[in-house]
Amino acid sequence: MTTIGEQVDAMEARLREAMLASDVKAIDGLLADDLVFTNQAGQRLTKADDLAAHASGLLKIERMDISDQRMRPSGTCAIVTLVADVAGLYDGQRFSGRFAYTRIWEPADGHWKVAAAHCSAIG
16 A cells, blocks of 8 residues: 555656656646646646647657655645756747746546646746
């Protein structure tokens, strides 16, 4: 029997791999249908927005190095915070930066899914 921490850590690893591969099907399975993601520019994005960015090639993540990942259960959910050094292409333009992420994972249909997320640029 795995712990909630082990389950959510495994989902975080799957999400990272899916984002690096722009695997829309895998990302779709990891995000709640009513996801709200607030990005580093303060824009509120939906699951459809996130999937479209990967499917269209608008966003291509080439590197995502995770550090300082922490998880804590909260009721029926799990809260994950982490730091990610990310590089890739957005709309054909190279980008790189260090970002702090917070994700709320909730169980849905027998799987953990991201229900809400927030990203902030770090220095």
